[in-house]
Amino acid sequence: MSVADSDAVLSQHERATIEAAAARIVPSDKDPGAREAGVIDYIEGLLATDDDVDTDISPREKKEYANFLLGSMGGRTEEQQATLFKLNGLGSRHRQAYRDGVAELDRLAAELESGKDFHGLDEAGQDRVLTLLDECKDPFFTLLLTHTMEGFYGHPRHGGNRDQTGWQVLGYPGPSFPHGNETPYGWYDANEPDEFPHAKKDRSS
DSSP: OOGGGGTOOSOHHHHHHHHHHHHHHSOOSSSOOHHHHTHHHHHHHHHTSOTTOOOOOOHHHHHHHHHHHHTOOSOOOHHHHHHHHHHHOOHHHHHHHHHHHHHHHHHHHHHHSTTOOGGGSOHHHHHHHHHHHHHTTOHHHHHHHHHHHHHHHSOGGGTOSGGGHHHHHHTOOOOOSSBOOSTTTTHHHHHSOOSOTTSOOBOOO
16 A cells, blocks of 8 residues: 555644654664655555454464565565554554654653654654653554564565665565575575465575
């Protein structure tokens, strides 16, 4: 799902605030960070999911989600994409959490520097606000942290990790299908049953 399909579930202010927060979780320094990886697009895609998605998750779907996190799936259908969204929790449920989270970020920013919202703080100020949320184990910060990591390191087909930015930072060459990689990336090809009998893996390289 692209951001264009999301019907702008985030306002411009919400999007800018969440993008700024994610950019402090994975900052841009000698390596690109969350901003360059398009993490905000991944998050907005999650928040745009339908309200009526069936939340009954099968063991098979859980395995597919694990494969997504490992970057080991060679392709994903729209049905499998919906599974990913279900396992993250419905977008509709998270939308309010993000809206409340943005309001809390702005409230703390105003306490730190009167008249400023979170996006208006410098990086040091933003770090102080996020540290406060982290120290009090705020649920929104935990949610944002999880989605930022998924958007930065997950497969680009899900809307984040633009240009494989997160993988390049790790030195990860990408999913091993169809060419098995050196350990540890090729471990799943070597040890898990082949789920693609119609397209056998080429382990000759």
